[in-house]
Amino acid sequence: MSSALPSSVTVRVPAKINLELVVGPLRPDGYHDLSTVFHAVSVFDEVTVTPAPAWSVQVSGPYADLVPVGDDNLVVRAGRLLAERCGAAEAGPALVHIAKEIPVAGGMAGGSADAAATLVALDHLWGVGGRRDLWDECAAELGSDVNFALVGGTAIGSGRGEQIAPVLGRGRYHWVLVPSAQGLSTPTVFAELDRMRGAEATTVAQPRPGESMMQALRSGEVEALAAALRNDLQEPACVLQPRLREVVAAGQEFGALGAVVSGSGPTVAFLVDGPEGALDLAVALTASGVADEVVRAVGPVHGAHVVTSATP
Ligand code: ATP
Numbered sequence: 001m002s003s004a005l006p007s008s009v010t011v012r013v014p015a016k017i018n019l020e021l022v023v024g025p026l027r028p029d030g031y032h033d034l035s036t037v038f039h040a041v042s043v044f045d046e047v048t049v050t051p052a053p054a055w056s057v058q059v060s061g062p063y064a065d066l067v068p069v070g071d072d073n074l075v076v077r078a079g080r081l082l083a084e085r086c087g088a089a090e091a092g093p094a095l096v097h098i099a100k101e102i103p104v105a106g107g108m109a110g111g112s113a114d115a116a117a118t119l120v121a122l123d124h125l126w127g128v129g130g131r132r133d134l135w136d137e138c139a140a141e142l143g144s145d146v147n148f149a150l151v152g153g154t155a156i157g158s159g160r161g162e163q164i165a166p167v168l169g170r171g172r173y174h175w176v177l178v179p180s181a182q183g184l185s186t187p188t189v190f191a192e193l194d195r196m197r198g199a200e201a202t203t204v205a206q207p208r209p210g211e212s213m214m215q216a217l218r219s220g221e222v223e224a225l226a227a228a229l230r231n232d233l234q235e236p237a238c239v240l241q242p243r244l245r246e247v248v249a250a251g252q253e254f255g256a257l258g259a260v261v262s263g264s265g266p267t268v269a270f271l272v273d274g275p276e277g278a279l280d281l282a283v284a285l286t287a288s289g290v291a292d293e294v295v296r297a298v299g300p301v302h303g304a305h306v307v308t309s310a311t312p
Helices: 074-086 110-126 132-142 146-151 186-202 211-219 222-228 234-240 243-253 275-287
Strands: 008-026 032-051 056-060 094-099 154-159 163-166 173-178 258-261 268-272 295-299 305-310
Touching (some): 008 110, 008 186, 008 258, 074 094, 110 132, 146 154, 186 234, 234 243, 234 258, 243 275
Antiparallel strands (some): 154 163, 173 268, 258 268
């Protein structure tokens, strides 16, 4: 009954980093087959939905100026898609407020995270009934990283990244993230990889999860994970933003156990041995002037989940 439905719903959703990203051949449809290990970290956006006369978006937080507020925001596409598919009588337009803490165009899937949060929030607002099958179906249409943001944790992504298989592991890891003031466009980074691969771009092997990565995650040993970090997009991202090489080298010099560019970059993720190591590295990176901004985080954390449901 509509009288029992909430008047607004807030969902918290994490950013991701990629512990491993193996890029396969360029497909005829322009995408690449991927094998990736997603890892949800404790940097969160909060998405609040409230019924409204028309679809609209508001954004607050340090990166608000970088986020589009029109129909091109992924949250509006998510809302319209769920409304079309769910069949709920209450599925009308909403105001979507994004409290944004996830760096924009940073390879941390912030837009995808917001889209996932919107699916979960509107499901509750409209009383759809927690239809995970429907969320997954909509998520796969919205983008490669949206399905993972629904589940969080640590998971293998295959296909374009939308097919998710959770990885059971015992580790809890500490990270220092260095976002960049200047974003990188995901299609541009893939295009640079294809350029670097030249004639081999369509014939490289089908991507598979690395055995050393799987063993590292099963063992929970931080040194093993550090050694297994891998990203095929790291070199193209460094070609496009040469400064990233300096950031990676400085972090390693200052004691990080491992370093990897996240997704298509430019955020660099450093793995450290605990909260004190994270603080030491964060201080060293900022004091030396290598990084303007650093974020300490832990992972894995849960995917999109309701934090507030207000009643009328
Ligand atoms: P990925 O790792 O999935 O490639 P990303 O973290 O590099 O993503 P996003 O932060 O998701 O990049 O943003 C990419 C672009 O998407 C932005 O430059 C922005 O123009 C657009 N965009 C659309 N909706 C959103 C949103 N809700 N939040 C952030 N960016 C959005």
